[in-house]
Amino acid sequence: MCGIAGLLDLKGHPLPSDGLVEEMARRLVHRGPDGEGCYAEGPAAMRLRRLAVIDLLAPPGPYGDESGQIVAAVNGEIYNYPELAGELRSRGHTLRTNCDTEVVAHLYEEHGADMVSRLDGMFALSVWDARNRRLLLARDRAGEKPLYYALCGEKLLFASELQALLASPDLPREIDAAALPLYLLHDHYPSPATPLRQIRKLPAAHRLVADRGGIRIERYWSLASSWEAPPWKESQTLLQERLLGLLQESVRRRWRSDVPAGVLLSGGIDSSTILALVCRTGTSGPRTFTLGFLDPDFNEAEAASRTAFHFGAEHQQQAVGFCDLAEALEELAPKMADPLADPSLLPAWLISRFARRTVTVALSGEGSDEIFGGYPTYPGHRIAARLAGLPAPARRLLASAVSRIPVTHGNHSARDLARQLVEGMQLDLIARHMSWFGSTPPLAQERLVTEEFRRAAGEWDPYSAVQASVNGISFRDDLCRIMHIDLSTYLQDGLLTKMDRASMLHSLEVRTPFLDHHLIEFAARLPTELKVRGAGTKILLRRATSRLLPRNVLHRRKRGFAIPLARWIDHERGDFLEAHLGEKRLREQGIFEPAAVRSLLRQHIDRRADNRRKLWNLLMFQLWYRHYIEEPVAAARPARGQAAITVG
Numbered sequence: 001m002c003g004i005a006g007l008l009d010l011k012g013h014p015l016p017s018d019g020l021v022e023e024m025a026r027r028l029v030h031r032g033p034d035g036e037g038c039y040a041e042g043p044a045a046m047r048l049r050r051l052a053v054i055d056l057l058a059p060p061g062p063y064g065d066e067s068g069q070i071v072a073a074v075n076g077e078i079y080n081y082p083e084l085a086g087e088l089r090s091r092g093h094t095l096r097t098n099c100d101t102e103v104v105a106h107l108y109e110e111h112g113a114d115m116v117s118r119l120d121g122m123f124a125l126s127v128w129d130a131r132n133r134r135l136l137l138a139r140d141r142a143g144e145k146p147l148y149y150a151l152c153g154e155k156l157l158f159a160s161e162l163q164a165l166l167a168s169p170d171l172p173r174e175i176d177a178a179a180l181p182l183y184l185l186h187d188h189y190p191s192p193a194t195p196l197r198q199i200r201k202l203p204a205a206h207r208l209v210a211d212r213g214g215i216r217i218e219r220y221w222s223l224a225s226s227w228e229a230p231p232w233k234e235s236q237t238l239l240q241e242r243l244l245g246l247l248q249e250s251v252r253r254r255w256r257s258d259v260p261a262g263v264l265l266s267g268g269i270d271s272s273t274i275l276a277l278v279c280r281t282g283t284s285g286p287r288t289f290t291l292g293f294l295d296p297d298f299n300e301a302e303a304a305s306r307t308a309f310h311f312g313a314e315h316q317q318q319a320v321g322f323c324d325l326a327e328a329l330e331e332l333a334p335k336m337a338d339p340l341a342d343p344s345l346l347p348a349w350l351i352s353r354f355a356r357r358t359v360t361v362a363l364s365g366e367g368s369d370e371i372f373g374g375y376p377t378y379p380g381h382r383i384a385a386r387l388a389g390l391p392a393p394a395r396r397l398l399a400s401a402v403s404r405i406p407v408t409h410g411n412h413s414a415r416d417l418a419r420q421l422v423e424g425m426q427l428d429l430i431a432r433h434m435s436w437f438g439s440t441p442p443l444a445q446e447r448l449v450t451e452e453f454r455r456a457a458g459e460w461d462p463y464s465a466v467q468a469s470v471n472g473i474s475f476r477d478d479l480c481r482i483m484h485i486d487l488s489t490y491l492q493d494g495l496l497t498k499m500d501r502a503s504m505l506h507s508l509e510v511r512t513p514f515l516d517h518h519l520i521e522f523a524a525r526l527p528t529e530l531k532v533r534g535a536g537t538k539i540l541l542r543r544a545t546s547r548l549l550p551r552n553v554l555h556r557r558k559r560g561f562a563i564p565l566a567r568w569i570d571h572e573r574g575d576f577l578e579a580h581l582g583e584k585r586l587r588e589q590g591i592f593e594p595a596a597v598r599s600l601l602r603q604h605i606d607r608r609a610d611n612r613r614k615l616w617n618l619l620m621f622q623l624w625y626r627h628y629i630e631e632p633v634a635a636a637r638p639a640r641g642q643a644a645i646t647v648g
Helices: 020-026 081-090 100-117 175-187 224-228 234-256 271-279 301-310 323-335 345-356 369-371 377-388 391-404 414-424 430-435 443-448 449-458 464-470 476-505 517-524 539-544 566-573 583-589 594-605 612-630
Strands: 002-009 034-042 042-052 068-080 121-129 134-139 149-154 155-159 199-201 206-211 214-219 261-264 287-293 314-320 361-363 509-511
Touching: 002 020, 002 068, 002 121, 020 042, 034 068, 042 068, 042 121, 068 100, 081 100, 100 121, 100 134, 100 206, 134 271, 175 443, 175 449, 175 464, 175 476, 175 612, 199 369, 199 377, 234 271, 234 361, 234 517, 234 539, 261 271, 261 345, 271 301, 271 369, 271 539, 287 301, 287 612, 314 345, 323 345, 323 476, 323 612, 345 476, 369 476, 369 517, 369 539, 377 391, 377 430, 377 476, 377 583, 391 414, 414 430, 430 464, 430 476, 443 594, 464 476, 476 509, 566 594, 566 612, 583 594, 594 612
Parallel strands: 261 287, 261 361, 287 314, 361 509
Antiparallel strands: 002 042, 002 155, 034 042, 068 121, 121 134, 134 206, 149 155, 149 199, 206 214
């Protein structure tokens, strides 16, 4: 696990020794506290901050081939590097380390840019081909590791995090107004968008090639063929065996480490399955970590503790309250250059800090819901479609009944789900799904954002990222379409971004076994009834793990990694929101209507509505605006020089 940063002069001019790339890497030191390596020659420069996980005594890189003409830097882990290294050695290549980054350089020598398709792992990588004056950037299939880039005059800058690019004094900080509706809807900026117009995110499963022919961005992997293929015809028993085999192999590869490793354990089916399969690798007493809340409505620590005891794990847990969440927010706010309005970022940061005291690598359960059908919204769509077919008087009666359900500020209950179900029954598939998953739907955005700002943005299309994710794919049914949307937006730029930022700020490497691409491809071809049936979810996964897990885990209601956000707002009487959403400040910005924002807050405090997500979305944007627009960290000052090493 590392942080990478680099620069290429697209005209081929030698780079000045101004210290820019060095400063970019310095802003990534949390991603790699164990050393720094660099390459600088002619028009290209790369730096890598290393977190040592495999082959601890190896130099930090970047690494080159035998000639020194091909140089690679990798953020992440290539899990099949031992197999690739064996193939390369059999073809006469000389590898000096057991590091996966060195494998990438030699693999490029054999296959060029197509070598990305041979990698099994989580990665954001850069390869400089000096002979052909070609730069390759690539990101893993699911989007576990981030990669940002920007064109600045004749130069292409790239880095693992957005704030590293802002080291350039020539890169303007201009808000991307057209991307704001995406953030307000999704609670994050879907790739390739970022909050700044000049900076883009390389989407998952894409590569960027820059050479004499210019810059081109290409998709190297897609799930389209899996969604469009006929469902598997094997028996359920055989499919269960295949699922467990794929998942066991994924866990085995991700458990490989030369440093202490553990499991982030919630007590739900996903993390419990990972723990069970870790035990099957022969590991005795694996370390597990759980975060609990002092608010009992949100506390899952007891369930996780029982699961850990069942598997003989060396379990550690920590309980947190409002003051801990406030501490996490204070620490995170200045470091989120790409704003993320998922409140579970705070407990993710806290549990990463907690786990890092003991381990350097942790396995986590992200991705299972999206590939096996775990969200209650999935059966919810079918129920909503049936309700929409009721006679109009019956629909009106339902809507009236739901409107009388009292607003609750606790963890989402069955009555909260019932309210959302009825409210969404008249919407089309995508609008309904985003009303459930999103934060601020289009109609609410019209009231919230000033007319002047919307006009300045030009096109205002909150659904553009969703539509782009499904264009050109013939899905077997609506569930496949919705799951693909969640894989392409919510998982890629929401959940995975959250975990990457939270963990890497503590130099903790988090690996996600459910996102092995072989497993994703297998899951996409599962019959729908083996994912969702009636109100049941994750049908095949539950059956496949029925002999691995305790019954209380298999039948436990999904809760998610929620925090008592609404009660926190109540506890503070909205004071911490008022401080950042005040009328004077909003009027000076000219982005949000002060009266509309104040109405959201008053409705919430008076318990006339549950506006926790809309308010949190606005708060996180305001904190970003403060730290990156109003009071930004200064760009790099020219330095005396930039050290370089010869790679060969």
